[in-house]
Amino acid sequence: MRFKSLKGIQDILPPETYIWQHLEHTSRKVFEKYGYKEIRLPIIESSDVFTRSIGETTDIVEKEMYTFPDKGNRSITLRPEGTAPFVRAFVQHHLYNEPSPQKYYYMGPMFRYERPQAYRYRQFYQIGTEALGTEDPKLDIEVISMLANILKKIGLKKFTTEITSIGCKECRPHYKTALKKALKNKLNDFCEDCNRRYEFNPLRLLDCKVPSCVKARTVAPAIIDFLCAQCTHHFETIKHNLELLNISYVVNPNLVRGLDYYTRTAFEVTSEALGSQKAVAAGGRYDRLVKDFGGPPTPGIGFAIGIERIIPLIKKSIVHDVYPDLFICSLGREASDRGFIMTEQLRNRGLWVEMNYDELSLRSQMRKADRIKAKNVIVLGEDELKKGKILIKDMQNKKETEVALETEEILKAVSNKK
RNA sequence: GUGGCUAUAGUGUAAAGGCAGCACGAGAGACUGUGGCUCUCUUUGUACGGGUUCGAAUCCCGUUAGCCACCCCA
Structure with missing residues (x-):
């Protein structure tokens, strides 16, 4: 690398x-x-x-x-x-x-x-x-x-x-003095680090994790008492x-x-x-x-x-389970352009919308929608453009709802299910 | 800063000196306009630099990084 x-x-x-x-x-x-x-x-x-x-x-x-x-x-x-x-x-x-x-x-x-x-x-x-x-x-x-x-x-x-x-x-100074006094004769039982710390920061001897130090400091007074x-x-x-x-x-x-x-x-x-x-x-x-x-x-x-x-x-x-509200499948150039505009409009109205960037088979697009766990899918092709109506498919229960091919209508239909 | 263990594809793992493989993931297709199953194909891989050897992912040295225990701390 x-x-x-x-x-x-x-x-x-x-x-x-x-x-x-x-x-x-x-x-x-x-x-x-x-x-x-x-x-x-x-x-x-x-x-x-x-x-x-x-x-x-x-x-x-x-x-x-x-x-x-x-x-x-x-x-x-x-x-x-x-x-x-x-x-x-x-x-x-x-x-x-x-x-x-x-x-x-x-x-x-x-x-x-x-x-x-x-x-x-x-x-x-x-x-x-x-x-x-x-x-x-x-x-x-x-x-x-x-x-x-x-x-x-x-x-x-x-x-x-x-x-x-x-x-x-x-x-604290009183405690420091008492602590040093109490440990003075036991310094041999402490590790090297503790001996060094004894001089400039004796409080540190209290949280050393070396077993021998833990044992040796049992005679130390508690700061609480001072x-x-x-x-x-x-x-x-x-x-x-x-x-x-x-x-x-x-x-x-x-x-x-x-x-x-x-x-x-x-x-x-x-x-x-x-x-x-x-x-x-x-x-x-x-x-x-x-x-x-x-x-x-x-x-x-x-x-x-x-x-x-x-x-x-x-x-x-913590589970992050947020998925796209809608995936737009498109077939053909004209549908793709129309779909892209709709995608942007729906996003601006508050939906998370995805669509395919490359021209792919419908099967591929459906598979992609499934993989990113889109909640709804619409298919936009020549028929839909001609009829001015589309089917919104709920990917969970597979039910399809027919609505007019208009941003507001789609927004309403998808939002109702949110 | 000290000591130890480890490093193979995006991820998880095999290959005990002799063809670098498997699973999952990801991408495309088979299936003329409807997903999940199946099948096929694809996928920047032995961390880096040296050494030993006819031959190294494998052995040795160094570097880097990760992990573990210290030290310390969030």
Whole structure:
């Protein structure tokens, strides 16, 4: 093959595109009920939009970004996630002056230079939301609830919502200290990576999957026990209200976000059906990010759904069974021309009409109509042109109805059966 | 970035060093103006580049891509 799409980058073909549309359409409808408005953001940004917000020492920034110089030698990065560009736009356009809370959603491609695997691509698509302007836990609850609603509406049967709180700038440092102290003497039991992470990002030791590390960290204190009074209250309110709303969740104190900007609430939705790439959506609160971008202190919370990871889970339940309303068979030049004009007229009146492009035997044309599962067929030949009448054949029950050879008459006859 | 497995037609699969085949799909026709069945014909194929051999889809090396487990995440 001479040309191929790049590694980890895929084409999305029909009929799968219809599942994508279903997903996008359904989430848009839910977003509107919650007051979210669409925002369209650029795919490329100045690199420091990401390095400053996501964190210099995170894996995303350290090794997964598509970064390159443009012709003016500026460092450009293909967005690896949506929140940083959003906050940049939020501050740039003073969106904090809109009535609070400000709620936005977006959908589009993200780019990470990773080793591809099933459901993990270098260009992947997210549906994301951001809501800002209040620290109130009701917003957190609403966001988690909305996510669950979307997932249910698009047909996802089984999923788990995991939540935790990772504290704020007051309490997290205390936890970090306690964690390091508790693990200090056990470092020999941890893997090499964990030993490296111990120094600059000890929270990471909590979600290492190496069995020996899982075992060794059982002595680690839970961050939940170190939350300050406000964070504890915040978290407890969320849990309480999720129960009132009948939204099932599990607290996973080892849930750690890979991006530095998160505070307090962190959550992740997983599906066991996916193997090791089991996260289908994830998000959290980011109360300092707007200020970091030079805006007024504005708390916020958001999440992103990974489209590619949802698709295989709902594929079977979505059937795209839309077929042409009418197929026009034509015999001879004159009939073909007349048929073509009718085809266009009927399409403009709202019908899906097909006809044959080449001159073929009637048998062939009928076969084609059958193969594309056209609901009705008319045959247009010399007789019909002469008589000014045609038969509309219903392909399901084989019944034929005679109507006048006029666009309006055909439209009426076919529409009645729709 | 690390380790492993894999790559044959549009798709799914055979050919264990000796004729690249089968099924499905797709296109046309047999059947003079009515589809689904049947039959016939057609269909850009051994991922790419080298090597071993009289001879390679098959063995070896490299590249690329996909998959799996890590890492990390959506």
